[in-house]
Amino acid sequence: MSQHSINNDWFTEAFDTLYPIVYSHRSIDAAAPEVHFAAQVLGIRDGSRLLDLCCGTGRHIHHLSQFRASLYGLDYSAELLRKAQELVGDRASLVRGDMRTIPFVDSFDVIVNFFTSFGYFLDMDENLAVLHGIKSALKPGGRLFMDHINMQSVRTTLQPHSQREVGHYAIDEKRWIDDNTQRVNKRTRITGPHGDMQEISESVRLFRPDEISGYMAEAGLHVEAIYGDYEGNALTVEAPRMILVATA
Ligand SMILES: C[S@@+](CC[C@H](N)C(=O)[O-])C[C@H]1O[C@@H](n2cnc3c(N)ncnc32)[C@H](O)[C@@H]1O
Structure with a gap:
């Protein structure tokens, strides 16, 4: 995507x-x-x-x-x-x-x-x-x-990419600001305990x-x-x- x-x-x-x-x-x-x-x-x-x-x-x-x-x-x-x-x-x-x-x-x-x-x-x-x-x-x-x-503060502190674990889930998060739409967007990839992977998006107007x-x-x-x-x-x-x- x-x-x-x-x-x-x-x-x-x-x-x-x-x-x-x-x-x-x-x-x-x-x-x-x-x-x-x-x-x-x-x-x-x-x-x-x-x-x-x-x-x-x-x-x-x-x-x-x-x-x-x-x-x-x-x-x-x-x-x-x-x-x-x-x-x-x-x-x-x-x-x-x-x-x-x-x-x-x-x-x-x-x-x-x-x-x-x-x-x-x-x-x-x-x-x-x-x-x-x-x-x-x-x-x-x-x-x-x-x-x-x-x-x-979002503009100055945004981490474009981070990875972490919550229980048996691996979470990979990418974030970016779109200046045209004035929105902060995030795409999160979650890998579950059996290797199954799902992606979700979030998008918020600043x-x-x-x-x-x-x-x-x-x-x-x-x-x-x-x-x-x-x-x-x-x-x-x-x-x-x-x-x-x-x-x-
Ligand atoms: C970031 S969460 C915050 C939830 C809660 N206020 C909290 O602090 O835990 C945003 C919430 O908005 C709800 N939501 C998203 N789009 C919505 C919509 N179009 N109408 C009503 N609720 C919506 C989501 O289901 C979710 O529960």
Whole structure:
């Protein structure tokens, strides 16, 4: 496969049985301080209605359930939702759906979107549709917490090639930035214990903070704070993340 052949629907294959192996470091425990920070910033109140958009295996919902909020999770991956159901049981309502067509209107006080779960679509209008869907799923005055990649630190720290092992799996990862599309792309080759090999692709749009704030404003979401990490530090060139808090 050439470096340049990323399909618009790459996400339909990337988030299946191999995802929890490739991203095993994104664990339930690692989600605890992330939820702690989000709750501090958002001030989640008893009775709040909260949606984890792109909830994956439910690792953030697991920690969010310490608050007396009404919890919902939406994700496209049947496999990751199955794991989420196992983890959170009846502590949340889980819905299979596509973030471009969020099936809720005027429903939530808070929407959270953790760990680079935005900017997936090659056509920017489809990413904008996600923001419009978030705006209409939030109650007026509701808030969005979005944790995205810091474009500047990705540009300076990107490792073009790395190899590692997770259990009996050998993982070979190639990463590159496409300046034409402003996307960071990744191709991962996973070789299993019996020599069986699978490849998955990932592709995420990079945004300058002013650019994503502009797109959010177009959708009626007003960015009120931007952080560079889960400790509340400012967004700098070296900051690991770009965390946005916006109000509908
Ligand atoms: C990087 S993972 C993050 C998952 C979770 N937020 C976490 O931190 O563990 C991105 C998630 O987005 C979901 N996803 C990808 N494309 C989607 C789509 N079109 N609609 C809804 N969910 C999608 C994937 O299934 C996956 O669970």
